[in-house]
Amino acid sequence: MSGRLAVVGMGPGSAGLVTPDAAAALAAADAVYGYGPYLDRVPARAGQARHPTDNREEIGRARAALEAAAGGASVAMVSGGDPGVFAMAAAVCEAVEHGPAAWRGIDLSVQPGVTAMLALAARAGAPLGHDFCAISLSDNLKPWALVERRLAAAAGAGFAVALYNPVSRARPWQLRAAFDVLRGALPGATPVVFGRAVARDGEAVTVAALDGAAAVPADMATCVIVGSAATRVVQRPGLPPLVYTPRSVAESAT
């Protein structure tokens, strides 16, 4: 008898950004798996088992949840932001592909959520208001040369770029190197928006120019959006500036 696995997007952090469908999927689960800090956001329910894991154990965590579901349980896997954006959904699919045939019979669903770049963009105005890319700067799972190639391609073609996983203790130099690449393709005045802990305690949103962006502090809880050459900053007296990328591109810009 095969059970169910729901991979659930918890949004950026506040309860007000968890969708009703996500909350319902969590409430219906017999067991919940996930990275400890995300699991702590799930409201407690009597009789529901909790299985916190380390952040780097994605495939092991996915396998454990699939095994429980294959045994007949109703299981939820929590994910920060949206599960499909640099989060747990791909790890679960990968585990299904390479796991026992029975796992392909599990009732697997993904509950989407508000991913970090959308929460940050909302705070800033609309920096992703036109064509954009999302790139993870982690080189744990891909070569750094590929990250650089993608950054150059994206900025060169006029995309705004959202940077996930910009910095960690083990990866201290990647964000600065990414800014170096982007400066090769973009004006120094291009707006860069930093969002630390958006929709959580200690939220901080900072706007800088690309030329000075390397001096802005960033950590694992930071998402960074680098505008395109078209991105605008609108100053407002007594309020934070609005940063937005216009919806239209003039014929001459190509």
Next chain:
Amino acid sequence: MSGRLAVVGMGPGSAGLVTPDAAAALAAADAVYGYGPYLDRVPARAGQARHPTDNREEIGRARAALEAAAGGASVAMVSGGDPGVFAMAAAVCEAVEHGPAAWRGIDLSVQPGVTAMLALAARAGAPLGHDFCAISLSDNLKPWALVERRLAAAAGAGFAVALYNPVSRARPWQLRAAFDVLRGALPGATPVVFGRAVARDGEAVTVAALDGAAAVPADMATCVIVGSAATRVVQRPGLPPLVYTPRSVAESAT
């Protein structure tokens, strides 16, 4: 006396994907502006004025809402999906920049939401599980040559690509032309996911290979995700296939 304007993401369509923050912002508004079909999703409240507009009137609609807020009202502007992704937030920012100085004093907020590509990706598995781009195929606001250049750059650098506004009555050929460009950079077997009316009545999700993608029907209510060369399709007996893009890229792939 200056009021407030909240630009509110309604998600892809079902009430279960509207965040509590978005619902609260709508409930608090004296007046709600937006494209008619999105406005119809807002629960009725006595005393709340509704101002439906045509879908093409984005700047006019933004100005009307800002004018009402500048007069002291608490105003909400509804947007499909996430307001920051090919939706109303950029139009509102643009109207602020080019409008009366008083509009810069309005308490402007954006409530993020689940944008179409995330809702579709969740249905399919995790096709956006690694670096990806979002591109609007509408050439109402930018030259088609630029769309083609961005498609080629994105696919050539190994991004999965989400296509917004793929087809409309006035733009019948753009999606086919986009597939032609993408076929120049990607294997014919690259998975393509079509989502029509995801999370609404009549939802249909279709998986095709890039070589045959032009034959799949698509319309204004469709979002399309084109995988990268690394994107996988996992067949499941009695269930729809899982489509996902692995989190890791081998050194040899660069």
